[in-house]
Amino acid sequence: MSLVVFVGAGALALAAVVLFRRPGTLVRNPLSVSTCVAISLGALVFCCSAPVTLAAVNDLTGVPNFGAPLTYGMLSAYSCSLLILLVHWRGGARERVRRMVRFSIAAYGPLIVAIVVLFVLADARTERLTDLDTYYANTPYMREMIVLYLLGHTAAMVAMCVVCLKWGREVTGLLRAGLRLILIGALLDLLGFQLAKYTAVVARWTGHDLDVLSTSVAPPMASLGALVCSAGFVLPRLLPAAVAHWCGLRDYCRLGPLWSRVEFVSTAPKPPAAWWQLPLERLHWREVAIHDALLALAPYFDDRVRQTALSAALDSGRTPHEARVTAEAAMLDAAARRAAARQAPLPTPSSHRLHATEASGPGALVELAQALARTPAPDTAGEGTVKAFQD
Known part of the structure; x- marks a missing residue:
């Protein structure tokens, strides 16, 4: 499982490096900054969710399952960064953009605090590295924490799908192709990762055991979604430059x-x-x-x-x-x-x-x-x- 999530982290990290190849230009462009922040946070989420990382964090802090609120809080920050990215990508009046950014932060900031508070209140003394969501699905406060992080991430993915569908009808070319890839990646996350998590947790609530969905199906689907999304993020920016350099190499040889x-x-x-x-x-x-x-x-x-x-x-x-x-x-x-x-x-x-x-x-x-x-x-x-x- 660690290898699967590290693949997703590597894909997002590579996308961030590609977009960050010119820092001087990037910092002057809010869209580029928000894109790199979102991709970087996504890579960190995958790194933190790996069982190897979770075990190391738990050992370092001395708190069993400390990696859970860390990962879930970071996932919520990632969801918030995706909404901010969509706001900058769509553009519009500067004041409206700032208002939407502040609204996103105001929504996910308390969510992250609530995740930490609920973990502190919960009794989660048994370390679980791969099946924490289902193992603690009926534990007071842990149950609410798990539901909160899933709902927060779901809201961001749904919003991304809606924006990609609407905006995809208005644009053409590489931007439309990138939006379609992002849409596919978001759907893979929704229907693969999140649906598997929801199903496994609800099954525990009803006395059934479908933990395999949470431990074996959700991680690879999340990694696949990350791969597709990262391709959608970098395609509109990277492909024109790649084509230009290919044509340059062709002309260089023909000269x-x-x-x-x-x-x-x-x-x-x-x-x-x-x-x-x-x-x-x-x-x-x-x-x-x-x-x-x-x-x-x-x-x-x-x-x-x-x-x-x-x-x-x-x-x-x-x-x-x-x-x-x-x-x-x-x-x-x-x-x-x-x-x-x-x-x-x-x-x-x-x-x-x-x-x-x-x-x-x-x-x-x-x-x-x-x-x-x-x-x-x-x-x-x-x-x-x-x-x-x-x-």
């Missing part, structure tokens, strides 16, 4: 033919070769270095080469844009060959501006790279920079 052709003339300072450098950062540096190389090769651009290649491309049926890129690739190839051979710059170099230097983003450079890949590369090994061989 390879162009970079290998002009690398020997670039004087741009090289970034530190760190394996953890993100693809978009690598792409940005390669763009800068290529533009620097194109600037260095400008004195070698020959309009005659470009015009000849342009006419040939148009005659072969290329569109005007394709013909322009092909001609510019031919002119760049000839310039790289002259520079690699350490020839003098042209007396009257071309004043033509490359499409790759006019357009923003890596798309135009990628087009030039793909056109250049169709021409044989000059031998530029060991040639140094243009500045070096011009001296």
Whole structure:
């Protein structure tokens, strides 16, 4: 059972780490703060509910079952944080948001106090690490404590389901997908974890024994719900960045033919070769270095080469844009060959501006790279920079 709940804790902790990767930006955004607080509290709840943790807490405090009010109080705080998260997520007038946040705290604050007070009043001297809810289901004060924490968590999950259903009809894309995942996770918690707990406790009230629902069914369902919910929390924030970095890595690789052709003339300072450098950062540096190389090769651009290649491309049926890129690739190839051979710059170099230097983003450079890949590369090994061989 400890492994099951630790899996749920790990899933929520990972989601919190992903969202907390930029603390400076996060603290200025109430939505991000409330999201990380809710996910972190969820991870702590799973850690505290593990039998290994409960035994350690009980031994440390010397109070049998001290881990119960700790876990239940933290679960109530987690439920409150979910409601606050929903309030911030929905947004609205600032005063209304603050009022709803204060209302949530006012509702769950006394609930947490009541859980602690009821535990103090109860007679719970026998340590129970896995079946406390059912073992003490008929014990005065413990019975009320168990019902209170379950009702508080149920209210939060029901509210989450209602908001996800309503809001899911108003939004599209990744946000809707994230809301659906959160809804599924909340339903797994309601129908799996909480329904199993309620059934097992009520069975004890009526003289029956369905403890297996509380000890064997509820924990894995809670962990599964946490996994799905954590995916819903991070999907709208993480997936766009992941897609952007994937596209950046693709463009970085596609710029390879162009970079290998002009690398020997670039004087741009090289970034530190760190394996953890993100693809978009690598792409940005390669763009800068290529533009620097194109600037260095400008004195070698020959309009005659470009015009000849342009006419040939148009005659072969290329569109005007394709013909322009092909001609510019031919002119760049000839310039790289002259520079690699350490020839003098042209007396009257071309004043033509490359499409790759006019357009923003890596798309135009990628087009030039793909056109250049169709021409044989000059031998530029060991040639140094243009500045070096011009001296």
